[in-house]
Amino acid sequence: MSPLNRRSVLLGLGAATLTACATQRLPAAPAAAPQTFPKVLARRERITRTVVGLRPFRPQGFRLEAERFGEKTVIHNYGHGGCGVTLSWGTSQRAATMAGEAGRFDVAVLGGGVMGLTSALLLARRGHAVTVYAEAMHPNTTSNIAGALWLPASLYDRDVATQEFLDLNWHVTREAHRGFLPYVNRPGYGVSWVRHSETSNRVRDPRFALPGGDDLYPDLQILTAQTRFGFPYEERYHTLMIDPDYYLDQLMRDAQLAGARFISQRFETLDDVLALAQPVIVNCTGLGAGKLFGDETIMPIRGQLTHLLPQPEIDYSYTTYIDGSLYMFPRKTGLVLGGSHGRGNWSLDVSEEELTRMIDGHAALAERAAFATHPA
Template structure:
């Protein structure tokens, strides 16, 4: 969906919505009862409520993430990186695939490079297999890319269709399924994972994309429901509600760190500049979870940065839903309301973009001011 088209519709949409609500069950759309207006609190998008703007660089590869093993000198290096905008979402899945490639006997020492969501998930899965794990990382939470993630459970910006092979797509769907099941087991206060409704809003009917049966992740969409006609409070005519998990990085990552330490894990703060540095480690097996760092460390020239920026507003506890329209999205978290909508490819700077911030604020103000009370 085009952001410009969505905003044009925002400016003209009134109350003339013609379709009744309906619920998708599998691949069927079943008409529902005559709906009433769905009452949702508007997000207060006043600029004075901003508490911070954060930038993260998504480690993107057009052909998708890398999970494979190779020999580097006398080391077995298992790669697990390049997740694009799906690092938190896919972490437990690709880490399971990576852990299967570790051939050491149980009890052996294994090194993990990186302490973001992927590195921590990999480390925990190796510990669950009986390995003694040391994490080597330049940065630790809360100073990782994972800490700046929106962290809604759904893989986003992971690959480009024309570059993805059938083998990768099989790996992608398997990883998504593993991760989805693991996060379901983590729902609750301890890990900061919860189910919330997400509303996808469009000026055009949903005939393709994530809500079409051809979507390879269609099976993971829970309770897809059309919110249209009189029930629709949003200023765009076509709305789909889906239930999904929201992960709070400020809770989730410290909880994983705690689990890692309780299981006997160790952390060494260290930066690596070349495979020769990796070869100096005492462990014979190394799992590479360096994300964007693999571009320089292992010479992956396909790997590039896609800059994302989030403007965070004061927490608004009454807002317990997510909304998506055009390129923009709003995620409610305990540490603030996240407003996003930027994807700057091949931009490697962590400096905030003031123009992008103003655009995102203005578009969210327009959207939420147009909601029906």
């Protein structure tokens, strides 16, 4: 994983309108009995850590293709923006298939984050001799501080992405979702279903389908009354929550058990990469691909996450907008507060202003009267 990228945050979330390929109208859900939801205790004295990272974003979307360099074949699998963890099973399966089509036994994987680990695991299980090269290894990679709610939307610009990419992304998203399902509630992997709400200041009419299709989100409801926080519009459904603290530990262990080797190595130039002994190379370097492979389109989107002490009673998540984007994801290790998106910002310093916005914003949401009156 590139040093530029090692503290990145990959946040699988965003406005669902960004990634849908179809629109539809759904009937409003009938009223149900109100239920009180526990409040998030968003206070500074409950902060356990604040982390900052850079999402590897390409306006046209992720890069998934083969490139020849003389006798070497490079399979590119990078540039997933805020959706690296959530899309990992989708693009990595395709990258592994492309690597296999090169017809060579030995394969190198560049990058020790979720894309590199998933690609390595798939290739090793298919019988390849796999070596992972990265400067930073788990637990010190990009993906280790990801938000990782399964809602892959913040990965391209709609006015730049082609229809060909949108079609590819639709199928890859569905494949990625299927890849995670066998891990739900599997001991030690940190993957589970969570009740999620996405609220908006305006009614979406017509609305776009959720990423990959509405059928991937059980119990979907479209609400314009009795909404969470009292917003005019809410989409409420179940989706997957992936906790990188657990998941990446198991993923690396699985890759090692399948036979993948791991070597710590830093690459400065393309020549350094092509000097590897393996004839096939899977490139999962994220932001590092800009320097190594001359990709001038890749850029950082800065993210800052604040972790709070655990609240076991919190069994729901939300994304919303109040003086900027805000989201909360519950984990066993603590509550994750986020919502910052600094395009082109390379700073890894904690912003005190952003920290204050997070704490005050989530505290204000918890106190809104509508919080305790919406149906279950």
